[in-house]
Amino acid sequence: MKFFGFIAVVVVGTLLLVATGDFPGWGNPHSPASEGQVSGFYIEQTVNVTKVPNMVTAVLADFRGYDTMFETVVIFIAGIGIIAVLRTFGDTAGKASDYPEPDEGSDIIVRSTCHLMVPLIQLFALYVVAHGHHSPGGGFQGGVMLGASYILLALACGLPVAKRRMGERKAIVLAATGIIIYAGWGVACLFFGGNFLDYASLDPVLPGDKEMARSHSMLVVEIGVAFTVTAIMFAIYSNLATRGRLEKGL
Amino acid sequence: MELLAAGFIEDNIVPKFNYWIYVILMMIGLYAMITKNNLIKKLIGMAVFQTAIILFYVSIGVKEESGIPILGHGQHHEIVEEGKPSGEVITKDEFANPLPHVLMLTAIVVGVSTLGLALAISQRIHGSFGTLEEDEILDQLRPGGHD
Numbered sequence: 001m002k003f004f005g006f007i008a009v010v011v012v013g014t015l016l017l018v019a020t021g022d023f024p025g026w027g028n029p030h031s032p033a034s035e036g037q038v039s040g041f042y043i044e045q046t047v048n049v050t051k052v053p054n055m056v057t058a059v060l061a062d063f064r065g066y067d068t069m070f071e072t073v074v075i076f077i078a079g080i081g082i083i084a085v086l087r088t089f090g091d092t093a094g095k096a097s098d099y100p101e102p103d104e105g106s107d108i109i110v111r112s113t114c115h116l117m118v119p120l121i122q123l124f125a126l127y128v129v130a131h132g133h134h135s136p137g138g139g140f141q142g143g144v145m146l147g148a149s150y151i152l153l154a155l156a157c158g159l160p161v162a163k164r165r166m167g168e169r170k171a172i173v174l175a176a177t178g179i180i181i182y183a184g185w186g187v188a189c190l191f192f193g194g195n196f197l198d199y200a201s202l203d204p205v206l207p208g209d210k211e212m213a214r215s216h217s218m219l220v221v222e223i224g225v226a227f228t229v230t231a232i233m234f235a236i237y238s239n240l241a242t243r244g245r246l247e248k249g250l
Numbered sequence: 251m252e253l254l255a256a257g258f259i260e261d262n263i264v265p266k267f268n269y270w271i272y273v274i275l276m277m278i279g280l281y282a283m284i285t286k287n288n289l290i291k292k293l294i295g296m297a298v299f300q301t302a303i304i305l306f307y308v309s310i311g312v313k314e315e316s317g318i319p320i321l322g323h324g325q326h327h328e329i330v331e332e333g334k335p336s337g338e339v340i341t342k343d344e345f346a347n348p349l350p351h352v353l354m355l356t357a358i359v360v361g362v363s364t365l366g367l368a369l370a371i372s373q374r375i376h377g378s379f380g381t382l383e384e385d386e387i388l389d390q391l392r393p394g395g396h397d
Binding site: 033034042044054075140229232236 | 262265266267268269270273274276277280281284285309310311312313314316318319320321322323325326329330336337340342343345347348349350351352355356358359360362363364366367369370371373374377
């Protein structure tokens with residue numbers, strides 16, 4: 001098996017390496033991907049049609065809004081799948097969350113540092129979400145950071161402490177809320193005569209003109225993405241670390 | 251012979267080193283997925299494979315002497331506040347291609363969640379079979395096998 005696997009890998013690798021001969025060189029500004037209509041339009045027209053300086057966020061939340069919405073749904077489904085596969089309800093499941101005790105084994109230095117760091121991480125994560133259409137950032141990045149802050153709390157102070165702030169029910173509701181915000185914003189566009197996720201049609205209810213409406217709508221859908229990603233990241237960690245029992249974990 | 255090898259490296263590997271790296275990484279991942287017996291090692295191979303694809307996409311978006319695809323504060327001000335046409339203020343070659351970045355941004359997060367799901371399923375497999383080795387699981391699944 002190992003031998004045949006090695007042969008297959010060598011054959012595929014050689015074919016790919018031969019194919020790289022036809023590929024554009026490193027950093028070539030005239031490569032087909034950069035010369036194409038789409039990428040040029042994104043670079044030159046993003047600021048005209050959305051007034052957003054960050055092209056990556058504009059493409060993510062506006063031009064490719066459908067794609068991002070269903071990527072968020074994929075994350076949601078993966079999280080729900082993990083809960084469905086792993087979650088078990090033992091005898092101590094209810095007791096653990098009532099009176100969370102700080103973990104006996106954890107060090108005071110670790111706990112104090114964590115108490116200092118977690119608010120800062122969360123603040124920065126909120127900045128990354130809120131400022132995502134002006135500087136590097138957005139819902140996915142900020143959401144992962146927010147989720148990481150809860151994971152840090154669970155690692156340093158024990159899972160019950162983190163669970164008091166982000167319980168299982170709360171996590172699932174938060175994840176669903178994120179998708180509802182995203183899809184609901186798309187549906188709201190329908191009521192104002194536009195297409196699904198056609199943010200420009202929302203300009204009667206949002207401050208500014210049509211372009212600013214798209215800019216504001218990007219913030220709204222990024223917040224939705226951040227909700228889902230935060231909740232699912234923490235659900236993945238807490239279920240994997242405790243084998244679905246959600247008691248004292250690692 | 252040495253000259254030939256040096257010429258080959260200079261002509262084929264140096265200008266395309268990003269593709270060589272992604273092909274090698276991808277093949278490491280593929281090899282692990284095909285031949286490894288342990289399910290976790292297969293998942294590690296899958297993650298390496300995924301990383302290779304991400305590197306490939308990001309390296310496609312690179313342009314020489316270009317910056318990140320975010321307008322500078324001054325440029326943004328000139329276009330939005332002063333109403334200058336964008337064609338006068340920015341050029342296409344100034345910014346890296348944003349599209350690969352967008353695609354990989356979502357792919358990374360989705361990759362993490364699907365990897366989490368795969369790990370969850372392997373935990374359940376370990377719970378019911380007591381092992382993560384593929385051949386031992388197949389032994390137990392076979393009718394007439396022990397258990």
